[in-house]
Amino acid sequence: LSLPVALSGDININTSAPYKLHAGDEFFVERCNWIPFDNPPEEIRGRVHIRYNHPGIDGTIYPQPDGSAKIVLDENARAITPGQACVFYDGDVVLGGGWITRTANPKLQKNSQEKELDPALT
Secondary structure, three states, X not given: OEEEEEEEOOOOEEEEEEHHHOOEEEEEEEEEEEOOOOOOOOOEEEEEEOOOOOOOEEEEEEEOOOOOEEEXXXXXXXXXXXXXXXXXXXXXXXXXXXXXXXXXXXXXXXXXXXXXXXXXXX
């Protein structure tokens, strides 16, 4: 089973990789919407939900000036999949959210036109 690794709307590339490589503790989201903040702080602690009905994992959200954010989870998560929604909570309060764009797994390539995945990883 393969899942998306990176999405590129500009040139319509959907790079895929085996399901087992979609585990990790860091990833990136774009088009963030911050509910209680006009300008979010540099670092936010919260519960991170990486898909619908996900129980969430505690982590740190690092908002970026371009409207994206880097997410660092306190523990590994499976199936961090580009294209899925990611929502941040403080208890029952929604802090914000965005769309997962790519994982920080060094074994995954950002663009299938750059390099193929190492066959040893599949």
